Amino acid sequence: MKFTSALASALLLSVSFLQAQTDPGIMRLQEFAYPAKRKILNIPNVNGLQVLKCDFHMHTVFTDGHVWPNVRVQEAWREGLDAISYTEHMEYNPHSKDVKVDHNRSHDLAVELAKENNIVLVKGTEVTRKTPPGHFNALFIQDASTLVENNDSALDQEAIDKVAAQKAFIFWNHPGWKAATIEGSYEWIDFVEKMYQEKKLHGIEVVNGLGFHKKALDWALDRNLTVIGNTDIHNLIAHDYNIGQEGVHRTMTLIMSKDRSAAGIRDALEAGRTVAWSSKYLFGKEENVRNLMNACVSISAPYHEKTNKKAGSTTKYYEISNNSDLYFELELKSGNGTKRIVLYPESKQILTAEAGQSKLTYEVVSTFIRSDKHLMFDVKL
Ligand SMILES: [Zn+2]
Numbered sequence: 224m225k226f227t228s229a230l231a232s233a234l235l236l237s238v239s240f241l242q243a244q245t246d247p248g249i250m251r252l253q254e255f256a257y258p259a260k261r262k263i264l265n266i267p268n269v270n271g272l273q274v275l276k277c278d279f280h281m282h283t284v285f286t287d288g289h290v291w292p293n294v295r296v297q298e299a300w301r302e303g304l305d306a307i308s309y310t311e312h313m314e315y316n317p318h319s320k321d322v323k324v325d326h327n328r329s330h331d332l333a334v335e336l337a338k339e340n341n342i343v344l345v346k347g348t349e350v351t352r353k354t355p356p357g358h359f360n361a362l363f364i365q366d367a368s369t370l371v372e373n374n375d376s377a378l379d380q381e382a383i384d385k386v387a388a389q390k391a392f393i394f395w396n397h398p399g400w401k402a403a404t405i406e407g408s409y410e411w412i413d414f415v416e417k418m419y420q421e422k423k424l425h426g427i428e429v430v431n432g433l434g435f436h437k438k439a440l441d442w443a444l445d446r447n448l449t450v451i452g453n454t455d456i457h458n459l460i461a462h463d464y465n466i467g468q469e470g471v472h473r474t475m476t477l478i479m480s481k482d483r484s485a486a487g488i489r490d491a492l493e494a495g496r497t498v499a500w501s502s503k504y505l506f507g508k509e510e511n512v513r514n515l516m517n518a519c520v521s522i523s524a525p526y527h528e529k530t531n532k533k534a535g536s537t538t539k540y541y542e543i544s545n546n547s548d549l550y551f552e553l554e555l556k557s558g559n560g561t562k563r564i565v566l567y568p569e570s571k572q573i574l575t576a577e578a579g580q581s582k583l584t585y586e587v588v589s590t591f592i593r594s595d596k597h598l599m600f601d602v603k604l
């Protein structure tokens with residue numbers, strides 16, 4: 224008995240001795256840590272094309288942003304984006320006393336992490352001229368250091384010519400920003416018309432951050448320019464967007480691409496196969512918004528019928544499904560059926576329709592196919 228207890232205390236001693244050796248003296252409190260996970264933004268393929276989630280306008284400490292370049296890749300990974308582009312201001316370097324001016328540096332610092340995180344990194348820059356004409360993003364450039372840094376308006380044309388010479392995809396950023404305060408409104412200006420004529424303008428940023436530049440959408444549609452939506456983020460994404468809340472996403476461009484590559488993205492941008500997505504709204508060419516919605520929304524066969532003998536009519540019951548993380552809000556314009564349908568992400572609704580109709584026509588008020596026009600969508604019965 225005595226022996227056993229002596230053995231036991233010896234064992235206990237050695238166990239606590241071992242514990243003292245292995246216990247680092249830190250207890251990990253993981254409960255409030257963000258779990259390491261990449262969000263899946265679910266959008267089905269559109270006519271065999273992948274829908275890539277892209278943000279082609281952002282800043283870091285290398286111009287007037289507040290974060291180091293790798294943070295942008297971390298954010299994009301977490302939020303489920305496919306492609307991003309660092310678009311530092313060519314002509315505006317407010318941190319130059321603290322950070323060496325190098326317009327290629329943010330991209331170069333992020334290249335390796337982007338590869339490791341499976342994020343497509345498109346090389347870009349923001350050509351930052353005084354307003355007017357304002358700012359232009361140039362994507363798929365090779366070298367930002369050779370561009371025009373001087374903001375003298377006499378050099379506006381030269382600045383555009385330099386990025387055009389690099390065969391960049393160029394879009395006009397936030398046309399209403401500042402211009403609306405200077406002029407009281409914003410207009411399609413001669414400088415931009417000349418760019419357009421010379422085929423040096425390929426798209427317009429119709430949504431910048433949380434702002435929808437309404438006239439800019441019509442300009443893009445009337446001239447067959449690509450519709451683009453970006454964050455133009457300077458802070459952390461989580462500072463400007465309520466990203467922790469379910470269903471919240473940053474402003475982005477949805478690109479219908481044949482593959483998940485920079486070349487595929489460029490092809491789709493040039494062909495104008497884009498829809499801007501911000502808040503619950505979709506913005507774009509009618510055909511693109513329609514194709515996207517067709518891919519996401521489906522209707523079941525009728526599963527129930529109810530006859531109202533007094534009225535002499537029969538009501539049929541259907542399920543309408545939204546198989547995506549997008550949001551659709553529909554208001555009935557013709558036919559007899561459910562007046563208003565809200566299709567929340569990844570959800571179904573009951574739709575009722577009087578028997579004997581081939582379709583109901585809805586106005587999708589969460590879409591803009593012009594500044595004053597929503598998509599009309601037929602639900603085939
Ligand atoms: Zn800008």
Ligand SMILES: [Zn+2]
Nearest residue numbers: 280282349455
């Ligand atoms: Zn910017």
